[in-house]
Amino acid sequence: MTDVLAVRGLRKAFGPAVVLDDLNLTAQEHTCTALIGASGSGKSTLLRCIDLLEVVDDGVIELDGEDIADPRVDADRVRTRIGIVFQAYNLFPHLRVLDNITLAPRRVHKIGREQAEAEALELLDRVGLRNRASARPDELSGGQQQRVAIARALANKPRLMLFDEVTSALDPELVGEVLALIRDLRADGMTMLLATHEMGFARDVADRVCFLDSGRVLEEGPPEQVLRDPVEPRTRQFLRRIIDAGRL
Missing domain, CATH: 3.40.50.300 (P-loop containing nucleotide triphosphate hydrolases)
Structure with missing residues (x-):
């Protein structure tokens, strides 16, 4: 290997x-x-x-x-x-779940909003949270916030x-x-x-x-x-x- x-x-x-x-x-x-x-x-x-x-x-x-x-x-x-997920969720509290996930792809990788959001929704499907895409982090449980943090780390295809x-x-x-x-x-x-x-x-x-x-x-x-x-x-x-x- x-x-x-x-x-x-x-x-x-x-x-x-x-x-x-x-x-x-x-x-x-x-x-x-x-x-x-x-x-x-x-x-x-x-x-x-x-x-x-x-x-x-x-x-x-x-x-x-x-x-x-x-x-x-x-x-x-x-x-x-490299994707990294910490003990603390480190989500931006003022952004929706979808925006937390698309921020790096759009700002760092210069991916268009439509593509970034489509890929983010696929990741939210993967972590079982597509229905919370418009929620703010403080509206989620700790486990949900951590799953969003993992989805955000995966968005860069590490x-x-x-x-x-x-x-x-x-x-x-x-x-x-x-x-x-x-x-x-x-x-x-x-x-x-x-x-x-x-x-x-x-x-x-x-x-x-x-x-x-x-x-x-x-x-x-x-x-x-x-x-x-x-x-x-x-x-x-x-x-x-x-x-x-x-x-x-």
């Missing part, structure tokens, strides 16, 4: 705090890679570095063979190839999708609808990298699980191996806490 993403020797520090420390990771085409680990292990920072929202201190981030961490690279151009704990801000009864959408994207062959605390979801949907600890990928492999029979003592300790909390 082709590597869509290859991260090598990535380092990122905030002052004296080293968050990513010689991190290495790959994501193959049409696969889902789940990032797991305790809070502070570097999962969110890694995703932000990949989307060029953080300037890396050292290392290489290759997207389809291009080192996008090179400071000479046009970050805006790169971001048109090569790679990044999900950063997208269910952590949702009420428990709304988590399932967002996870179901991500499961559908996986079935469609979208290349995805997702940071998650939903271990059962990682086991069911991911092709590969990477356990991050102290800014490094400490252990990686198929979900059944990493989540059921981990090699590293630190991985076993982390998963024991998850199991004791009833989350796996």
